[in-house]
Amino acid sequence: MIYDLIILGAGPAGITAAVYAARKRLNFMVVTRDIGGQAAISGDIENYTGYQFITGPDLAKKFADHLKQFSFPLKEGEAVRQVKKLADKAFKVITDQGEYEGKALIVATGKIPRPLRVPGEAKFKNRGVSYCATCDGPLFAGKSVAVIGGGNSALDAALSLAKIAKQVYLVNINPRFTGDPIMEEKLRAADNVVILNGANTLKINGDKFVTGIEVKIGGETKTLPVQGVFVEAGLTPNSAFIEFVDKNKAGEIEVNCATETSEPGVFAAGDVTTVPDKQIIIAAGEGSKAALRAFRYLAELK
Amino acid sequence: MVKVYSTPTCPYCHLAKQFLAENKIEFEDIDVSVNQQAAEEMIQKSQQMGVPVLDIDGTIVIGFDKAKIKQLLKI
Numbered sequence: 001m002i003y004d005l006i007i008l009g010a011g012p013a014g015i016t017a018a019v020y021a022a023r024k025r026l027n028f029m030v031v032t033r034d035i036g037g038q039a040a041i042s043g044d045i046e047n048y049t050g051y052q053f054i055t056g057p058d059l060a061k062k063f064a065d066h067l068k069q070f071s072f073p074l075k076e077g078e079a080v081r082q083v084k085k086l087a088d089k090a091f092k093v094i095t096d097q098g099e100y101e102g103k104a105l106i107v108a109t110g111k112i113p114r115p116l117r118v119p120g121e122a123k124f125k126n127r128g129v130s131y132c133a134t135c136d137g138p139l140f141a142g143k144s145v146a147v148i149g150g151g152n153s154a155l156d157a158a159l160s161l162a163k164i165a166k167q168v169y170l171v172n173i174n175p176r177f178t179g180d181p182i183m184e185e186k187l188r189a190a191d192n193v194v195i196l197n198g199a200n201t202l203k204i205n206g207d208k209f210v211t212g213i214e215v216k217i218g219g220e221t222k223t224l225p226v227q228g229v230f231v232e233a234g235l236t237p238n239s240a241f242i243e244f245v246d247k248n249k250a251g252e253i254e255v256n257c258a259t260e261t262s263e264p265g266v267f268a269a270g271d272v273t274t275v276p277d278k279q280i281i282i283a284a285g286e287g288s289k290a291a292l293r294a295f296r297y298l299a300e301l302k
Numbered sequence: 303m304v305k306v307y308s309t310p311t312c313p314y315c316h317l318a319k320q321f322l323a324e325n326k327i328e329f330e331d332i333d334v335s336v337n338q339q340a341a342e343e344m345i346q347k348s349q350q351m352g353v354p355v356l357d358i359d360g361t362i363v364i365g366f367d368k369a370k371i372k373q374l375l376k377i
Contacts, residue, residue: 036317040313040317041313041314042313055316056313057313057316057317057320060317061320076368077368077369126350126351126352126364127349127350127351128351130351130352132312132313132314132352134311134312134313135309135311135312135313135314135315135352135353136309136312136351136352136353137309137311138309138311138334138335138341139309139334139335139341139345139351139353140351141335141338141341208349209351228351
């Protein structure tokens with residue numbers, strides 16, 4: 001069985017692509033780890049046209065409802081491991097659970113939190129190491145925590161944790177923050193926040209749970225006694241599984257204004273691409289473009 | 303019996319609860335951000351500190367693991 005089109009990912013881009021593919025009556029399938037992508041874990045959304053206010057989970061639910069009115073194979077809970085180019089203009093998608101073949105692909109796999117890649121990080125994941133301060137923050141009431149990062153998401157995490165935790169260390173590898181100055185001012189005003197600029201996180205220590213982190217600052221190694229480590233070191237495109245398309249240095253898949261990649265038959269949409277702004281509405285729009293373009297590509301292929 | 307250990311600010315907790323509600327599964331929602339004792343209980347049961355944690359008739363599910371939840375609840 002070879003599909004016309006395989007859509008990888010079901011965030012705003014992948015879901016919109018699927019809606020368009022279904023209306024074009026393409027023989028397609030969707031492979032995704034989850035439904036809604038980053039939109040589903042966003043807080044309040046006030047810039048998606050048609051909704052003056054909607055929460056991330058609610059918008060994701062609406063996306064999912066729209067998607068599920070069509071009948072097509074939806075492989076949920078599967079992670080794409082590799083995409084291969086086959087002879088005769090086809091592609092093979094290998095996931096952790098199966099293999100699928102398609103004549104065209106839309107890569108809409110988004111972005112994932114960037115890991116620190118330090119010893120202890122993987123071992124203590126969910127044992128003190130968290131990638132979601134909004135989710136797990138309340139469990140650290142009265143405890144000491146470190147936030148790693150210097151952008152807006154790190155500053156935002158540090159501010160919300162300052163209201164919950166006893167002590168917050170903000171560990172920023174750069175000499176200054178890249179986040180908004182207004183947030184930095186608020187942090188400097190908080191009496192339980194210690195800001196460590198130019199501090200490199202070396203190691204996360206613990207036994208059953210995290211007990212501290214080691215940071216290098218000004219040539220000196222310090223141990224910070226913390227029970228929680230919130231990694232807010234930005235996002236990285238989820239594109240490692242496809243090697244034969246051009247990407248920029250950050251790993252984003254290069255696309256032109258028609259969502260075409262360097263490989264004919266492979267289209268890409270949303271946050272995984274070089275499209276300059278990462279917004280839910282942009283991802284959705286790019287998804288529709290990719291499906292329409294894939295439809296045209298398939299028509300010309302026949 | 304199904305218990306959901308959650309926090310009000312956790313999007314995956316919302317997704318998990320939404321999923322249970324859609325499938326008409328009754329559950330007890332425990333807010334660990336205000337209930338310190340429940341938070342400790344959750345950490346002890348799951349040996350970890352991430353939410354959500356589901357207790358489905360004594361079996362612990364960490365995170366919104368839809369496949370495992372479906373399997374345990376036979377839905």
